[in-house]
Amino acid sequence: MSDKGFKLSIPHDSVERNLGILTVFIALLVAIGGIVEVVPGYYLEDSEPAVEGVRPYTPLELEGYAIYRKEGCYLCHSQMIRPFRDEKERYGHFSLAAESKYDHNYVWGSKRTGPELARLGGKYSDAWHVQHMRAPRSVVPESVMPNYAWLEDNVLDTGITKGRMEALRTLGTPYSQDDIDNWESDLKAQASVDDETDAQTALRARYERNKWVNKSGDVEQWTDSFKPTPLNIRAFDGDASDVTEMDALVAYLQMLGTHVHFEEGVDYYHDKFGQLYRK
Amino acid sequence: MSAVSHQEYDYDIVKVCVVLAIVLGLAGTFFGTFIASQLAWPVLNFDSPYLSFGRFRPMHTNTVIFAFGGFMLYATAFYIVQRTCHVRIWSSKMAWAAIILWLVGLVCALITYPLGITQGKEYHEAEWWIDIILAVSWVLYTIVFVMTIKNRRTSHIYVALWFFLGMMFMVAYIFVFNGLALPVDMTFSYSAYAGVHDAMVQWWWGHNAVGFFLTAGFIGVMYYFVPKHVGRPIFSYRLSVIHFWSLMYLYVWLGAHHLQYTAIPGWTQSLGAGMSIALIFPSWGGMINGMMTMSGSWHKLRTDPIMRFMIVALAFYGMSTFEGPLMAIKSVNALSHYTDWTVGHVHSGALGWNAMIAIAALYHMIIHLWRPMHSTQLMNVHFWIHTAGTILYVTAMWASGVLQGLMWRAFDDYGNLVYTFADSVAAMHPFYAMRAIGGALVTVGFGIMLYNLVKTMQAAKAEEGQQTAATSA
Numbered sequence: 075m076s077d078k079g080f081k082l083s084i085p086h087d088s089v090e091r092n093l094g095i096l097t098v099f100i101a102l103l104v105a106i107g108g109i110v111e112v113v114p115g116y117y118l119e120d121s122e123p124a125v126e127g128v129r130p131y132t133p134l135e136l137e138g139y140a141i142y143r144k145e146g147c148y149l150c151h152s153q154m155i156r157p158f159r160d161e162k163e164r165y166g167h168f169s170l171a172a173e174s175k176y177d178h179n180y181v182w183g184s185k186r187t188g189p190e191l192a193r194l195g196g197k198y199s200d201a202w203h204v205q206h207m208r209a210p211r212s213v214v215p216e217s218v219m220p221n222y223a224w225l226e227d228n229v230l231d232t233g234i235t236k237g238r239m240e241a242l243r244t245l246g247t248p249y250s251q252d253d254i255d256n257w258e259s260d261l262k263a264q265a266s267v268d269d270e271t272d273a274q275t276a277l278r279a280r281y282e283r284n285k286w287v288n289k290s291g292d293v294e295q296w297t298d299s300f301k302p303t304p305l306n307i308r309a310f311d312g313d314a315s316d317v318t319e320m321d322a323l324v325a326y327l328q329m330l331g332t333h334v335h336f337e338e339g340v341d342y343y344h345d346k347f348g349q350l351y352r353k
Numbered sequence: 354m355s356a357v358s359h360q361e362y363d364y365d366i367v368k369v370c371v372v373l374a375i376v377l378g379l380a381g382t383f384f385g386t387f388i389a390s391q392l393a394w395p396v397l398n399f400d401s402p403y404l405s406f407g408r409f410r411p412m413h414t415n416t417v418i419f420a421f422g423g424f425m426l427y428a429t430a431f432y433i434v435q436r437t438c439h440v441r442i443w444s445s446k447m448a449w450a451a452i453i454l455w456l457v458g459l460v461c462a463l464i465t466y467p468l469g470i471t472q473g474k475e476y477h478e479a480e481w482w483i484d485i486i487l488a489v490s491w492v493l494y495t496i497v498f499v500m501t502i503k504n505r506r507t508s509h510i511y512v513a514l515w516f517f518l519g520m521m522f523m524v525a526y527i528f529v530f531n532g533l534a535l536p537v538d539m540t541f542s543y544s545a546y547a548g549v550h551d552a553m554v555q556w557w558w559g560h561n562a563v564g565f566f567l568t569a570g571f572i573g574v575m576y577y578f579v580p581k582h583v584g585r586p587i588f589s590y591r592l593s594v595i596h597f598w599s600l601m602y603l604y605v606w607l608g609a610h611h612l613q614y615t616a617i618p619g620w621t622q623s624l625g626a627g628m629s630i631a632l633i634f635p636s637w638g639g640m641i642n643g644m645m646t647m648s649g650s651w652h653k654l655r656t657d658p659i660m661r662f663m664i665v666a667l668a669f670y671g672m673s674t675f676e677g678p679l680m681a682i683k684s685v686n687a688l689s690h691y692t693d694w695t696v697g698h699v700h701s702g703a704l705g706w707n708a709m710i711a712i713a714a715l716y717h718m719i720i721h722l723w724r725p726m727h728s729t730q731l732m733n734v735h736f737w738i739h740t741a742g743t744i745l746y747v748t749a750m751w752a753s754g755v756l757q758g759l760m761w762r763a764f765d766d767y768g769n770l771v772y773t774f775a776d777s778v779a780a781m782h783p784f785y786a787m788r789a790i791g792g793a794l795v796t797v798g799f800g801i802m803l804y805n806l807v808k809t810m811q812a813a814k815a816e817e818g819q820q821t822a823a824t825s826a
Contacts, residue, residue, distance in 0.1 A: 086594050090509045093502055097518060100601060104523040104565075107605030107628070108530075108557045111621055115550055121618045122549050140541065143473035146407025152691055156614040160762040163770050171549045171616035179473050179544035180551040182615060186691040186757075187392065189774040211395070216779040220391070220398035220405040237537040245535055245543060 138326025152183035166193040193331030248286035370428030381416030386792035393785035438505030454490035516573030531558035556608035564604035588645035596638025610681035629681030636674035662713035669705025694754025727808035742794030753784035
């Protein structure tokens with residue numbers, strides 16, 4: 075061997091002869107990095123500074139998120155704007171950590187085969203989205219996105235909507251029992267033409283509120299002067315007769331990135347941290 | 354201590370894994386070529402939910418990583434552990450159970466993905482109940498491996514086995530913790546983590562699936578098959594000790610470099626970048642040890658396609674473990690992140706390093722478990738077609754990735770963005786077509802390999818028949 079004559083300065087020989095020592099060393103050593111990088115995130119306040127306006131998803135938006143995940147949209151679209159000039163020009167303010175705090179799982183993505191979507195809400199009309207899903211190349215000739223024509227044909231399966239909300243509540247999302255009990259009325263009300271019906275007024279009251287309490291009693295209270303972003307209530311796919319997968323997905327997309335009210339001239343990375351952002 | 358006779362080893366289990374790895378390698382690269390073609394020619398989505406890119410992409414990644422890579426790792430682990438410990442596998446029954454569960458889990462995954470049943474975590478898409486099947490398989494695999502080492506008739510545990518042990522422990526950790534989820538029903542579960550935390554856990558998983566499944570395990574393969582095949586001892590024992598422990602320690606920290614300039618804490622990003630740069634040394638330690646082991650046998654490159662696969666694999670390993678740290682540097686990542694450069698980088702590792710060293714190990718095992726290959730010429734064709742496909746793929750993605758990154762950040766003299774996003778998509782088309790052709794070449798290579806395997810198995814069977822006829826006559 076080429077290193078003949080060298081003596082290893084550490085007593086490695088005993089490690090190689092002893093399976094117990096070898097496995098214990100390996101098992102401990104490979105655990106360190108992950109623990110140091112992941113665990114403090116739950117304890118250090120600046121890993122997810124609080125920000126007013128970020129609320130849990132409505133039942134319809136929640137179903138929209140599920141379709142986003144089911145169709146694998148996150149594989150070609152990111153939802154994480156980086157703090158660069160070109161990204162600000164193209165997509166808007168950089169994403170804050172708290173803006174995805176209700177995303178189990180996160181959908182930041184890792185690839186932009188298609189454009190960034192973190193602040194897509196309100197950028198295009200519902201009709202544009204519907205046409206774009208049906209046939210992307212009819213509105214963006216260069217697009218390589220698949221046609222998603224089945225979304226407007228498929229009636230939304232709401233079999234587990236309540237189960238989804240209950241699961242999220244268990245995981246810490248501040249849905250109240252009232253929110254969960256009214257899931258069906260809320261879902262239908264949001265996908266209907268806005269006539270300010272009683273159901274729609276109740277839906278607004280539930281998701282435009284300033285106080286959120288989770289299952290373990292943690293309270294998130296926004297200042298009284300803060301007006302939460304108004305809900306989008308309409309027949310998103312242009313057809314109020316039924317609630318389709320298209321309704322849910324467009325409701326989700328039209329909400330993206332609209333919760334935080336960014337003020338001009340405020341440095342959301344440094345200035346606000348430690349003041350408003352602290353609970 | 355003398356080696357036990359070969360009849361005492363359980364090779365049936367290895368043979369089955371070898372065949373499965375090659376069949377699934379062909380399937381996985383075919384899926385890859387299909388989705389690559391969809392990006393070049395979107396009409397190939399056929400307006401079908403079951404074939405659309407978003408649902409089909411995990412079919413490719415899971416088949417190549419966990420089916421092809423997985424069965425290759427099961428095959429080599431059971432082969433190497435018996436041969437270097439001079440003892441029969443501890444429990445053949447448990448090993449069979451591990452393999453059957455792995456196959457069942459993967460088949461379930463490949464059925465559920467087109468149906469849109471997914472956890473939505475990259476490279477960990479299988480829903481919670483499939484996760485459990487796969488995790489049980491992995492634990493059984495680890496137990497069989499560790500117990501076989503425990504029964505060894507040699508005094509020292511060979512270096513290849515250290516790497517396999519590292520892989521088994523770490524993959525168990527990351528798979529279980531990243532998979533923690535609250536099921537709603539059989540088709541849906543929510544990750545236990547949200548937002549920034551989920552992102553950190555996901556990339557702790559994502560990068561260490563690369564670092565341990567695709568690196569530590571494959572380095573273990575390299576440490577057995579390279580010295581064995583060229584008939585020379587490992588170049589430096591000391592280097593293997595140092596690079597083993599440093600690799601085990603450092604790889605774990607790298608996940609954060611997938612999240613540069615995102616909303617995760619700055620210190621985590623910097624730590625991820627720093628550790629990535631440090632990792633060049635242990636990575637290159639492995640590459641140098643492998644290459645220098647071949648030194649003195651270079652003349653065999655003229656005649657031996659397996660050795661060609663090995664040397665090119667190590668060259669790609671060295672290249673992509675230099676490229677990775679480069680891309681982890683924040684200012685480089687600012688350009689490369691979200692672009693095809695990442696895809697190119699992954700495939701220089703996956704097609705160049707992982708596939709080539711796996712193919713070399715598989716050919717080596719076929720020759721030792723059945724008989725010499727049906728056709729050396731076809732192995733040679735496989736080598737060249739795979740190399741050409743890989744280079745075509747990787748260069749296409751490098752060019753398209755850098756172009757994308759530069760187009761996105763281009764400003765004109767008046768401070769306006771020069772290109773729309775759609776402009777950058779249009780500019781990618783020739784590269785996407787080129788990538789699809791590269792992928793097709795790799796797929797054809799796997800087809801040739803499978804044909805060669807089938808022919809070799811048929812020849813082995815015929816020879817066996819002749820032998821029994823001769824002995825009974």
